[in-house]
Amino acid sequence: MEIGKxxxxxxxxxxxxxxxxxxxxxxxIVDEMSMVDMFLMNYLLKCxxxxxxxxxxxxEDQLASVxxxxxxxxxxxxxxxxxxxxxxxxxxxxxxxxxxxxxRVNQGEGFLKKGEEHSEEMKxxxxxxxxxxxxxxxxxxxxxxxxxxxNYGDYDFFQNIQVLSPTKKGILGTKxxxxxxxxxxxxxxxNLPEKASMGSIFRAGDRVMQMKNNYDIYWEKEVSGKxxxxxxxxxxxxxxxxxxxxxxxxVEIQFDxxxxxWYEFSDLDQIEHSYAITIHKxxxx
Numbered sequence: 001m002e003i004g005k006x007x008x009x010x011x012x013x014x015x016x017x018x019x020x021x022x023x024x025x026x027x028x029i030v031d032e033m034s035m036v037d038m039f040l041m042n043y044l045l046k047c048x049x050x051x052x053x054x055x056x057x058x059x060e061d062q063l064a065s066v067x068x069x070x071x072x073x074x075x076x077x078x079x080x081x082x083x084x085x086x087x088x089x090x091x092x093x094x095x096x097x098x099x100x101x102x103x104r105v106n107q108g109e110g111f112l113k114k115g116e117e118h119s120e121e122m123k124x125x126x127x128x129x130x131x132x133x134x135x136x137x138x139x140x141x142x143x144x145x146x147x148x149x150x151n152y153g154d155y156d157f158f159q160n161i162q163v164l165s166p167t168k169k170g171i172l173g174t175k176x177x178x179x180x181x182x183x184x185x186x187x188x189x190x191n192l193p194e195k196a197s198m199g200s201i202f203r204a205g206d207r208v209m210q211m212k213n214n215y216d217i218y219w220e221k222e223v224s225g226k227x228x229x230x231x232x233x234x235x236x237x238x239x240x241x242x243x244x245x246x247x248x249x250x251v252e253i254q255f256d257x258x259x260x261x262w263y264e265f266s267d268l269d270q271i272e273h274s275y276a277i278t279i280h281k282x283x284x285x
Contacts, residue, residue, distance in 0.1 A: 007212060023047045033058030035283060061106050063280055097126035108133055130218030133212040134171040141172075145275075146184050158207065158240070163276035177276035182206060185275065193244040195251060197268035202251060206241040209274035209281070210234060233261055236281065238274050 028048060030036065033056040036044075038082045048054065060073040076083055084188065093099040101111050109129055131137035141163060149155040178200075186205045188194055194203040201209070210233045221228045239255035249265045263271070 017137045021047065022049055023052070024049075025052060027055065029055045029057060031057045032283065033072040034060060034062040035065050035280075036071050037065035038071060039067055040065075040068030041069070041071045063283060066280055068147075095121050096123050101126055138171055138177070141177065142180060142184055145181060162274075162282065164279050164282050165276055166279050168278060174272075174276045174278055178273035179274035182273060193246050195244055195265060195268065197265070198275060202241055202244065202268065202271075202273075204241050204243055204267050207274045208239060208241055208253060209277060210237045210239075210270060210273045211272055212270055214267075214270060217263065218269070219255075219259040221257075221259045223258075230259075233259070 032046070035058075040093060056072065056075070058072045060070075060076055065270065066069045070179070075081055087103075088101060089103060097112055104111065106195070111126075129137075129139060129140055145157050145161060145163065149161060150157075155161055162179060165172055165174050165177060168175055170176065182201075186203065188203050192204060194201050196202075213232075213234050215232045217233045218231050218232065221230075233255070237255050237257075239253045239259075239261075241251060241252045242250040244250075244262070245252070251263045251265070252267065253271070254260045
């Protein structure tokens with residue numbers, strides 16, 4: 001079960017006694033279990049036949065669910081269900097400062113300092129920049145995205161970089177970060193068509209994310225020289241605005257898996273800029 005593909009808005013609107021269609025399977029595996037709240041867990045259990053085996057896979061140290069309840073953590077700490085805990089850092093992961101620092105934080109330790117690296121093969125994939133004000137950190141983020149990381153490792157923002165924030169609100173929340181990054185990375189210097197919607201302005205070249213499941217949006221895709229067609233764009237899918245057609249009142253978006261979809265102007269409330277996304281959203285992708 002892919003938790004990221006579930007449309008929570010539709011789920012939460014259901015009544016407490018709503019029962020979905022039973023899941024026909026002898027064994028059900030739920031990944032990203034840390035994202036499951038008590039409503040979703042209740043919904044899932046109502047759809048499972050008695051006797052079906054259920055395996056829950058997740059990390060209790062990841063962010064808790066947006067909705068109420070820490071289901072995975074509570075189940076583990078209850079010691080009422082068989083649990084397997086993986087804590088060994090294997091050879092490839094041991095070369096990453098990201099992995100090592102994550103384990104150190106979980107153990108209550110600080111980040112690795114110079115001279116504490118475990119091997120000469122250690123990747124330089126983790127940097128910690130300390131800032132004393134939100135305004136200064138905003139400038140740091142913009143600087144990293146508009147040149148510093150390009151100079152450091154030839155990282156192109158639109159191909160290699162994703163900004164994450166723990167919140168949507170505030171100077172360093174995704175809403176303000178998206179506005180600032182769009183202004184720096186995709187300004188409308190040629191006065192091309194753009195479309196305002198829900199407090200945002202969309203233009204060709206913008207990075208955007210689908211925010212809810214829509215099973216009806218038509219898309220096309222080229223695969224090995226053949227055209228595939230289908231419908232459905234799902235919560236969390238990211239793409240790039242490729243055109244805005246004022247005459248047809250449509251926005252064309254090419255998603256990262258090469259699907260090309262056309263959104264009516266009235267459907268733009270389903271997408272948001274994704275120069276910056278929340279940590280929760282990135283975990284569900």
